[in-house]
Structure formats: structure tokens, C-alpha cells
Amino acid sequence: MVDPLAQVVTLLQPGAPFSKLVSAAGRWRVRRAEAGRPFYCAVLMGRMRLAIDGREPVILEKGDFVLIPAAFDFTTTSVEPPKGKHETPRIVLPDGEIRNGDHHGPPDVRLMVGYCVFASPDASLLVSLLPQFVHIRGEQRLSTLVELLREESRERRPAREVILARLMEVLLIEALRSTAGTAASPGLLRGLADERLAVAIRRMHEHPTRAWTVAQLAKEAALSRSTFFERFSRAVGVAPMEYLLGWRMALAKDLLRRKTEITVAEVAEQVGYSSASTFSVAFTRHVGRPPTHYARAQVAP
Numbered sequence: 001m002v003d004p005l006a007q008v009v010t011l012l013q014p015g016a017p018f019s020k021l022v023s024a025a026g027r028w029r030v031r032r033a034e035a036g037r038p039f040y041c042a043v044l045m046g047r048m049r050l051a052i053d054g055r056e057p058v059i060l061e062k063g064d065f066v067l068i069p070a071a072f073d074f075t076t077t078s079v080e081p082p083k084g085k086h087e088t089p090r091i092v093l094p095d096g097e098i099r100n101g102d103h104h105g106p107p108d109v110r111l112m113v114g115y116c117v118f119a120s121p122d123a124s125l126l127v128s129l130l131p132q133f134v135h136i137r138g139e140q141r142l143s144t145l146v147e148l149l150r151e152e153s154r155e156r157r158p159a160r161e162v163i164l165a166r167l168m169e170v171l172l173i174e175a176l177r178s179t180a181g182t183a184a185s186p187g188l189l190r191g192l193a194d195e196r197l198a199v200a201i202r203r204m205h206e207h208p209t210r211a212w213t214v215a216q217l218a219k220e221a222a223l224s225r226s227t228f229f230e231r232f233s234r235a236v237g238v239a240p241m242e243y244l245l246g247w248r249m250a251l252a253k254d255l256l257r258r259k260t261e262i263t264v265a266e267v268a269e270q271v272g273y274s275s276a277s278t279f280s281v282a283f284t285r286h287v288g289r290p291p292t293h294y295a296r297a298q299v300a301p
Helices: 004-012 123-127 140-154 160-177 188-193 195-206 214-220 225-236 240-258 264-270 276-287 291-299
Strands: 014-025 029-045 047-052 058-061 064-077 090-092 098-101 109-118 134-137
Touching: 004 123, 004 160, 004 188, 004 195, 014 140, 014 160, 029 047, 029 058, 029 140, 047 109, 058 064, 058 134, 064 123, 064 140, 064 160, 109 123, 109 140, 134 160, 140 160, 188 195, 188 225, 195 214, 195 225, 195 240, 214 225, 214 240, 225 240, 240 264, 240 276, 240 291, 264 276, 264 291, 276 291
Parallel strands: 014 098
Antiparallel strands: 014 109, 029 064, 029 109, 047 058, 047 064, 064 134, 090 098
16 A cells, blocks of 8 residues: 655655754743754753744653754743843853853753755655644654664764664654644645545555546535535645645656656656646646656756
8 A cells, every 4th residue: 555654755855964062041032043954853851842933832751752854943942931031152062062051061951853854856845745733742763763863864874864864754754753743734645644634645646647636625524515625625735636646746856856768748748647748738838848848957967
């Protein structure tokens, strides 16, 4: 059986270029202004406060894991933040650990933080299918995976990049499948948490070449057409045909990148279009340039 979540994570081509150990004591504040980078954090001891712009702050404690697939502006602080809005001083300890707040004595909190990268040119499309914020409590497997990532990133052993990529794939899948389904923000996970919608989503991933209609997908989900359309749009965040189009275009881009000898007609057939011209029009409208131009750009020096 095709696993839509595994397919999306694999196409994202995740990597783990950066992680660090951070500790803090006393009252402290760290403000981050990001540009959509994927961010993760595992709390190893103590408690802290995380405030993401546009969301209610949450208190994180030992054993918590947080994943933000596209991080922008957020602030981490002690549970009782310092007065004002300025960041507190930090130092780098001899072992490379970052210390925030009080630089003397034992820390109140210690965490592993890191950024990953998604190498896929379709990252923004694929990330849009994931929850905007993942907060998991008490999953030791996630803390173990984060520690393995850190150990591997610090070493220069053979096949390091391959191991890092595989560990990051496992970490992402483990974090995403641990998310409470129907409580997740709109996206693929919330759709898969709905037993009826999950059937339709899996059918689209199993048979992207089929000439699906909303009525046919509704039948697969054992729902009326109108109920299916409204339920799918609310859970996944896009209409069924829009989701199918995005998935077909992601598959098409992947084929054009990986198979330099493949023709546009062959790609069209493999992603569900009856002719190369129909596919080319759809691809150009969706991507902004014809498939032949896109393919040439992937092999350009």
C-alpha cells in the first residue's frame, strides 16, 4: 500500500546541516527571525517558553519535541521571561554548548536545537501539506533520533551525508506520525487522520494517472460529493482537485529532474495526462515555464 506521508517526506529530500546543544539559566530571551527554514527542538532537561508569532505561547518541558516545517519569527525564553523585549547575553562554552542568561552555575534548561534543509524545488508545495506546528510530549524515540543526528553531524565518518539524510527522514516521519491527527493544522496529516478522506488520498497517491473526478473520489471515501468536497477542503486546506494537481506536478518535476532522457509525452502519461500538449499547458501554468525548459535548467552547469 502506498504511504502518502512517506512519499511526501522522501520527495522533500531532507538534510540536517546544523544542530547545537543549548542551555540556559535564570531569566533569558532569544529572538529568531527566520525565512521559512525547518526548525526542530528537543528539550533534554528543565522547562522553557516558546512563543511563535501569531500563536499562543506554549511551555515546553523535558521530553518535549517541537518541529516547525517552515519557521519564521519566534521567541524562546525562560518560563518567566525577563522584563523588556531585548535578547539576553549568551556565550559559547568550551565544549561548544551555547549558554543563555546566567553564565555561571548549573543550567535550568538544556535542549538540542537544529535546522534542516529540504533540497526539493517543490519544498514550499510539499511543506504546505504538513502541519504548521508539531508539538509532541514524552516520545523518547524522537529525543534519541535527535541525539543520533547530533553525533553523526559532529563526526566525519564515511557516508556521513547519506546517514544524516536518512536520519532526518526518519525523524520527520516519526514526528509527523506522532502528531494528534484531527488536532493538527490543515494539511496531509489531518486528512490522513480522517478514515474516509484517507482512503481517497491514498487512491490519488496509488493511481495518479487515473482521470479522477470529485465524484469518483467521494465514492472512494463513501461520502456524498458535496460532503466530501467540504470535508476534504477543510481538513487538507485545499480542494481535492487542487491537491491532486499539486501532487501530479510534484511527481512530474521529480521525473524531469531524475530522468534526463525522458520525454514530455512519457512524463505526461506517468502523471495522468492524456497528451503531452495538455500536460505542458498545465505544467506551464503551475510552474511558470514549460516542462522542456524546466528539464534543461536541471542539467545546466
